[in-house]
Amino acid sequence: MxxxxxxxxxxxxxxxxxxxxxxxxxxxxxxxxxxSTPTVKSSVDSTSIKIGEQIHFTFEVAADTTAQVIFPDGQTFMPLEVVEALPTDTLINQDKFNLIKKYALTQFDSGTYTLPRQQVMINNKPYFTDSLQIEVRTVVVDTTKQKMYDIKGLAQVEKPMGDWWKWLLIGLLIAAIVGGLLYWFVFRSKPLTEDEKIALLPPYDRALAELKKLDESKYIIQSEYKEYYSELTNIVRSYLEEDVHISALESTTDELITKMEMLRDAGSLKIDEDTIKQFKNVLQTADLVKFAKSTPEEPIIDRDRKTIEQIVVKTKEALPEPTEEELMEQEEYVEAFKQKKKKQQIKYAIAAGVGVLLITFGVFVFKYGFSTVKDTVFGHATKSLLAQEWVGSAYGYPAIYLETPAVLKRDNEIPNSVEGTGTNTYQVFNYGNLWSNFYIEASVSTYKKEADFDAKKAIDAALEKVDEAGGKNMIVKQEELVTPTGKKGNKVFGTLEVVNPETNKTNERAYVILSFVQNGGFQQVIMVHDKDDAYAQQIVEKVTNSIDFKTGS
CATH class of the missing domain: 1.20.5 (Single alpha-helices involved in coiled-coils or other helix-helix interfaces)
Structure with a gap:
């Protein structure tokens, strides 16, 4: 128990x-x-705003300090537009933290809009907020007190310098080289060479100077007797041709002696028989040396040299005083010689300048290619577009960001192809025209809430728009596109024929149509250029790589 x-x-x-x-x-x-159970709350600072005003949508999350929280990213608040996502505020309370995330929202059309439920991911589990209604009111403008003004035009800015100064420096350098060559060979006063000084002397003085120069030669030392006698006899023959007017250079020994004897007998040349005989002996010795390879002794060579000088002196003494016409001929000869020398110098300078240009051209062709150098020297419209300072700007709303060779201007004309597609707003900006060297157009569309957006229909409308502008026989290809900034879109490209209304000529051109659906809008970029224009293709690639959709975050 x-x-x-x-x-x-x-x-x-x-x-x-x-x-x-x-x-x-x-x-x-x-x-x-x-x-461990997190809480998510949401609120707005106002449920009624004017067009363009901003409201702040706020998330308040309470969770453990170890929790992973991911807030919405991108345009999840449609039909309202996210202007800015503010940084997240964090408050730590012991083992918990409170996260506060705010978004600035706006809308540019009046009406009552429902903000959809927003999703916050906490530890990979979704938490949803309640939907909210926002009223967007119009702004009443009293036109009796406040006048309405047209939209202001684009502001003109100074064009940047670009790279033209590099080519200017290259041009100046080439001009300086050519100018230096012209100065050195043409305009510079240079001292005459010994041969040029002798050539400008009168025939008698020239013959004596040439005989003196022959004495300083090395013909005898080097046993070059044929060359020595050839030059010795040519000196006296040239003198006789110029001063006595005998065709001595082309005459044989006997012919020359006969001509001198005839002049003596006629009284035109007062020279004694002994001088003519000595001259004949020298010519015969020269013939033996030149044609029979005879080797004269040194005393004979000295005698013949002195004999030739005596013949020149005696012939000069035997001639009558030169007439005024002969003196004029001598001056003309000197002037002609100078002109000949001048022309020769100019030829040398031109040849040197052409050589410098050809070498420079060859270097640039080797480095950059023939087409690039040719287009740089003679100019190329699209190459100039590619080389000039580009402009980056956002166009339309929801905006598309582009970098282009020039600012695109707003076009207020709405093409027929756009009407009836359910668009709510349509904005277009362009540069050039369909037949110019390069044409680029950016358009942004938004659609009515009750209309179902059809991307294929919008692309077809763009093709129809090109057709309305004058494009014929279009070849259409299509592929998916991802820009370097990670934006996905559609690319339609091919060729078409365009008639230039100014020349009535038909040109084959290439076109590219890029289409995107971003931030609640439909954005398109159209580019048209000559089919085989490599510079235009580079422009297309550069514009495509710059495309972005900046919303601020």
Whole structure:
């Protein structure tokens, strides 16, 4: 009996302890559950705004400090537009933190809009906020007090310098080299060489100077007797031709002696028989040396040299005084010689200048290619577009960002192809025209809420628009596109024929149509250029690589 009572007390005590432990575990689990359950709240600072005003949408998240929280990214608040996503504020309270994330929203059309439920991911689990209604009111303008003005035109900015100064420096350098060559060979006053000084002397003085120069030669030392006698006889023959007017250079020895004797007998040349005989002996010796390879002795060579000088002197003395006409002829000869030398110098300078230009041209062709150098020297419209300072700008709303060779201007004319496509707003900006060297157009469309957007229909409308502008026989190819900035779109490209209304000529051109659906709008870029224009293709690639859709975040 005692054992039974003891056992009952033991079991009752044990049961009470188990109940207490279960109660403690239950409380701890409730506390742990309460700590691990995050909460998400949302609010707006106003539910009624004017067109273009901003409201702030706020998330308030309470979660453990170890929780991973991801807020919405991108245009998830449509039909309202995200202007800016503000940085996240964090408040830590013991083992929890409170996160506050704000978004600045706006809308440019009046009406009542429903903000959809927003999703916040916490530890890979979605939490949703309630939807909200926002009223966007129009701004009433009293036109009796405030006049309406036209939209201001594009502001003109100074065009950047670009790279033209590099080509200017190259041109100046080439001009300086050519000018230096002209100065050195043409305009510079240079001292005459010994031969040029001798050539400008009168025939008698020239003959004596040439004989003196022959004495300083190395013909005798080097046993070049044929060359020595050839030059010796040519000196006296040239003198006789110029001063005595005998065709001596082409005459044989006997013919020349006969002509001199005839002049002596006629009284035109007062020279004695002994001088003519000595001259004949020298000519005969020269003939033996030149044609029979005879080797004269040194005394004979000295005698013949002195004989030739005496013949020149005696012939000069035997001639009558030169007439005024002969003196004039001598002056004309000197002037003609100078002109001949001048022309020769000019030829050298021109040849040197052409050589410099050809070498420079060859270097540039080797480095940059023939087409690039040709287009740089003679000019190329699209190459100039590619080389000039480009402009980066955002166009339309929702905006598309482009970098282009020139600012695109707004075009207020809406083509027929756009009408009836369900567009709410349509904005277009362009540069050039369909038949110019390069044409580029950027357009942005938004669609009515009740209309279903059809991307294929919008692309077809763009092709129809090109057709309306004069494009015929279009070849159409299509592929997916991903820009370097990570934006996905559609690319339609091919060739077409365009009639230039100014020349009535048909040109084959290439076109590219890039289409995007971003930020609740439809953006398109159309580019048209000559089919085989490599510079235009570079422009297309550069514009495509610059495309972005900046919303601010």
């Amino acid at each position: 005692i054992d039974l009572i003891f056992k009952n007390k033991f079991y009752n005590s044990r049961s009470k302890k188990s109940s207490i432990l279960l109660l403690v575990f239950y409380c701890l689990s409730c506390i742990a559950f309460a700590q």
